[in-house]
Amino acid sequence: MLKNNRTCSDDWPYLANTLCKGDSSSNNFIAKKYCQQYCFEQGQRDYVNDSTGEPEVCFTSPGPDDCMTCTNQRAKSTGSTGMIATGKTCDTWTNLPCGNGGDYWNNNKWCQYSCWDKSKAYASDEKKCCDISSICVQCQDNPSAYMTNNLPDKTCENWGGLTEAQCLKAPFQSTKSCQQSCWDIHNVAFDGEICCPV
Secondary structure, three states, rough: OOOOOOOOOOOHHHHHHHHHHOOOHHHHHHOOOOOOOHHHHHHHOOOOOOOOOEEEEOOOOOOOEEEEEEOOOOOOOOOOOHHHOOOOOOOOOOOOHHOHHHHHHHHHHHOOHHHOOOOOEEEEOOOEOOOOOOEEEEEOOOOOOHHHOOOOOOOOOOOOOOOOHHHOOHHHHHOOOOOHHHHHHHOOOOEEEEOOOO
């Protein structure tokens, strides 16, 4: 390429149709990550991180319309080892499974923003996540009147009765009760507000 003054962005069929495809004659091209951004945009998905061995996802140059709004919802898995039960958050859990978490994680895209932020983006995410700090709000997590009067020892985060259906009820929506937990646990927004990670 250098001898012929070619660049990765040139309209060169051999690059897109052969080198980027990772054919047997061009395995070294993929291994050395030549033209990685261009080849990824042509559908090449065999790039892996040299340190972790995990797939690498490339993104187009970020413009205002080149990012997507990502959620940062914790995995809803139940039991004593689940994220909620153990107090793990998407931001602070250093060993987020992300794309390596099997169908349960890939299909639900748990902790999507944090996975992207830790360079462990889901393979199906073709765009980068928008900077969540520019679109999120600081939410409160105040218990509802019912909780205060009848469940004084419960918080929004540890109350088992805080279901998705509960978060969608008018009394919760109108008073924004448990707003942070409803967003973190169930991805339920009040008045369309995305809560910043805590």
